[in-house]
Amino acid sequence: MDTPIYDFLKGYAASGTVRCHMPGHKGRAPALGSELDITEISGADSLFEASGIIRESERGMSSLYGTADTFYSAGGSTLCIQAMLAAMKQEGRTVVAARNVHRAFLNAAALLGLDVKWVMPDYTDGILSGTLSLGDIKHALADTPNACVYLTSPDYTGRMADIRAVSAICRRYGAPLLADNAHGAHLRFMPTDCHPITLGADMCCDSAHKTLPALTGAAMLHTSSEHYAGVLRQCMSLFASTSPSYPIMASLDLCRRYAAEQIRADISLNLAEIDRLRRTFVERLSFADGDPFHITLRAAESGYDGCELAKLLREGGAECEYADSGIVILLMSPMNTREDYARLTEALENALHAAKRLAPHSDGIVLPLPRRVMSIRESVFSPSEEIPVAEAEGRICAAVKVPCPPAVPIAASGEVIDRECIEIYKRYGITTVNVVCR
Ligand SMILES: Cc1ncc(COP(=O)(O)O)c(C=O)c1O
Numbered sequence: 463m464d465t466p467i468y469d470f471l472k473g474y475a476a477s478g479t480v481r482c483h484m485p486g487h488k489g490r491a492p493a494l495g496s497e498l499d500i501t502e503i504s505g506a507d508s509l510f511e512a513s514g515i516i517r518e519s520e521r522g523m524s525s526l527y528g529t530a531d532t533f534y535s536a537g538g539s540t541l542c543i544q545a546m547l548a549a550m551k552q553e554g555r556t557v558v559a560a561r562n563v564h565r566a567f568l569n570a571a572a573l574l575g576l577d578v579k580w581v582m583p584d585y586t587d588g589i590l591s592g593t594l595s596l597g598d599i600k601h602a603l604a605d606t607p608n609a610c611v612y613l614t615s616p617d618y619t620g621r622m623a624d625i626r627a628v629s630a631i632c633r634r635y636g637a638p639l640l641a642d643n644a645h646g647a648h649l650r651f652m653p654t655d656c657h658p659i660t661l662g663a664d665m666c667c668d669s670a671h672k673t674l675p676a677l678t679g680a681a682m683l684h685t686s687s688e689h690y691a692g693v694l695r696q697c698m699s700l701f702a703s704t705s706p707s708y709p710i711m712a713s714l715d716l717c718r719r720y721a722a723e724q725i726r727a728d729i730s731l732n733l734a735e736i737d738r739l740r741r742t743f744v745e746r747l748s749f750a751d752g753d754p755f756h757i758t759l760r761a762a763e764s765g766y767d768g769c770e771l772a773k774l775l776r777e778g779g780a781e782c783e784y785a786d787s788g789i790v791i792l793l794m795s796p797m798n799t800r801e802d803y804a805r806l807t808e809a810l811e812n813a814l815h816a817a818k819r820l821a822p823h824s825d826g827i828v829l830p831l832p833r834r835v836m837s838i839r840e841s842v843f844s845p846s847e848e849i850p851v852a853e854a855e856g857r858i859c860a861a862v863k864v865p866c867p868p869a870v871p872i873a874a875s876g877e878v879i880d881r882e883c884i885e886i887y888k889r890y891g892i893t894t895v896n897v898v899c900r
Contacts, residue, residue, distance in 0.1 A: 479776075480802045480809070482757075483783040486648075486795035487675035488802075492716060494677065494709035501705065509534060509706045510699040519715045526721055527650050527684055529659050531691035533698060534714050535667075535681040536706035539644035540566040541698060542667030542683035546640045547574055548697035549665075549690055550610050555638075558602040559612040560594050560623070561831075564642060565862050565869045567612065572842035572861070572875060573701075579606055580874075585827045587750055587758065588788050589870045589886060591619040596627055603635040614642040615658065616649075618784065618867060619791060620756025622656070629662025638687070641666035647682070648673045648755065648796060651725045653733070659686050665694070670717050673755055673795045674725075677713040728796035735803040736794065742807060746814055750789070757792040761785075765822040771813050778809030784867045786890060829886060832859075832877035836898070841876035845899040851887045854879045857897035864892060 481488045500506060507514035516534065524532035535541045543566045550557060551574045559567065561580045571578055581602055583592030594613070603609055611632050615623035625641060632639040641658035643649070647668035650657035658666040665685045670676035683698065685691050736754050743749075750758035761768035772785030783793035792806070836844070836858055846860035859873040872890075873883045879895065887895065 478779070480780040480805045481798075482775075482780055482792035482794060482806060484669075484673075484793055485671045485676070485678050486673040486797060487671075487677070487713075488795060488797040490797050491675040491677065491713060494712055498709050498712055500708050506708070509536070509711065510695060510702070510704075512695075516711060519711070519718060523682060523714070523718050524684075526718060527657065527659060527682075529684040530686050530688050531684075531694070533683045533695055534706075534711055535683060535698065535702070536679050536710040537681070537702050538671070538679050539564075539642065539667040539669040539681045540569075541702050542681055543567055543642060544570040544573070544701040545683055545694050545698035546665050546667065547571065547576060547612075548700055549693050550638070550640070551576060552693065552697075553608070553610075555608050555610045556606050557612050558599065558606060558609050558637070560614060561874075562590060562592060562614055562617055562870050563612070564614065564644065565864060565871065567642065568838060568862050568871055568875060569842075571838045573839075575837070575839040578838060578874075579609070580831055582829070582831055585829060587619050587621075587760070588786060588827055588889075589829065589872060590789075590867075591617045591621045591750070593621075594623055594628075596624065596631060599628055600631050603631065603637055609635065610638040610640060612640045612642070614644075616643070616645045616753045616756060618645065618756075618870070619750050619758040619789065620645070620752030620754075621750065622646075622752050625658050625661035625663055632664075633662075638664040638690075640664065643667060644669040644681070645672055645756065645793075646753065648725070648729065649753070651721060651729055651796075653730070659684050662686075665690055670714055672793070674717045675713075675720055675795075675797050676717045677707075677710050679707065680710045680714045680717070682714065725796050731800070732794060732796055732798055735798070735800060739803055739807055739810075743810060743814075755794045755796075757794060759790040759792070760788070761790050762788040762820075762823050765820050766814070766817050767820060770817050774813035774816050775806075775809050778812050780806045780809040827886060827889075829872070829882060832873045832880055832883060834874075834877050836876035838875045841898050846896045847899050848894050848896050851884055851893055851895055854887075854895050854897060855881060855884060857895075857900075860896040860898045863894070863896045864890070 507516040585592035
């Protein structure tokens with residue numbers, strides 16, 4: 463019988479491609495095979511009532527990250543986002559959120575029936591990334607009693623928000639600060655610790671699987687607050703499978719040892735290599751600023767088509783994390799090696815030789831906040847239909863259907879799809895949308 467998934471994975475592993483994409487283990491984590499895949503037998507503890515080996519490991523992770531508490535997730539950051547937002551729901555808070563959220567946020571908001579007030583970033587790298595105005599956050603909080611703030615930092619391109627400054631504003635208004643740090647599990651171990659909890663966030667999720675040597679699905683929910691430490695596990699259990707994977711939890715346990723013993727040396731090697739790569743290409747390519755492990759090439763601004771560069775890189779043996787016409791994201795991790803960077807440099811050199819030159823242009827996007835006519839929850843749970851984007855003007859967006867990546871909403875659920883949205887859908891190659899039935 464055909465085994466298309468397994469065959470693809472074996473073929474990819476055998477190809478020796480340089481993995482400039484998640485997961486962060488880059489195919490080099492210790493094997494965690496079926497002999498380690500058990501259930502909650504005696505002595506194995508139980509994630510949602512943890513008091514034994516799982517709790518011991520979580521406490522060790524908490525002390526590594528300097529948190530009040532840390533909880534393991536075998537359901538990725540998605541589960542941690544659901545838990546953070548459920549804790550806000552219990553307190554009846556309105557969520558002030560920077561718009562470039564991952565769709566995991568919107569889905570959780572729909573499930574929980576949350577009220578969201580958007581703060582629009584000034585987009586610079588398509589809909590994935592933009593700068594946030596502290597003034598806008600302050601305004602939103604001044605207008606919204608009993609709020610919390612939700613930020614994605616680093617975002618998909620690696621751009622970091624000024625968490626310290628936002629946290630100071632949040633404290634002034636009594637608003638907890640929640641960070642989607644799915645892309646920043648390694649930040650605690652950078653030469654200067656810039657993890658959201660260190661910088662003042664009350665809670666954050668880290669997808670260990672994105673930038674640490676952990677299996678896909680491995681994530682952590684951190685909090686700096688004793689109060690939220692008391693509620694988050696229960697919130698998580700509302701959404702999680704009752705059979706969390708032991709290999710995933712074991713990979714978090716191994717990550718903890720790696721972070722304690724080895725990660726700083728590996729980060730230092732990688733930072734030197736990333737710096738060398740950027741210096742090699744700086745005359746020919748513009749790079750976005752932010753977390754160094756996200757090497758974001760501004761292709762359009764440098765006179766290239768991002769999708770063509772990604773294809774040429776693939777032909778040269780390097781697979782990127784994400785590409786669109788404007789940008790290419792190479793997501794590296796402390797597990798990348800000197801040899802990876804040598805091969806990536808050669809592949810990029812050849813790609814730039816072979817690629818068609820275009821007039822350099824900026825790929826900024828202007829996306830005015832679409833008009834909201836329904837709550838997120840009501841629109842997601844209304845009867846809906848999938849229609850071509852070209853016919854969607856004036857229709858109400860139901861469940862958000864953007865491919866992952868970018869997974870960032872263009873129109874959010876409950877908003878009216880307008881001409882601007884349609885142009886952006888087309889720009890991302892999105893051909894159909896879910897809309898509420900008339
Ligand atoms: C910014 C952001 N947040 C959250 C998630 C969801 O994380 P996970 O895949 O660990 O559930 C992703 C996934 O790509 C993401 O990019």
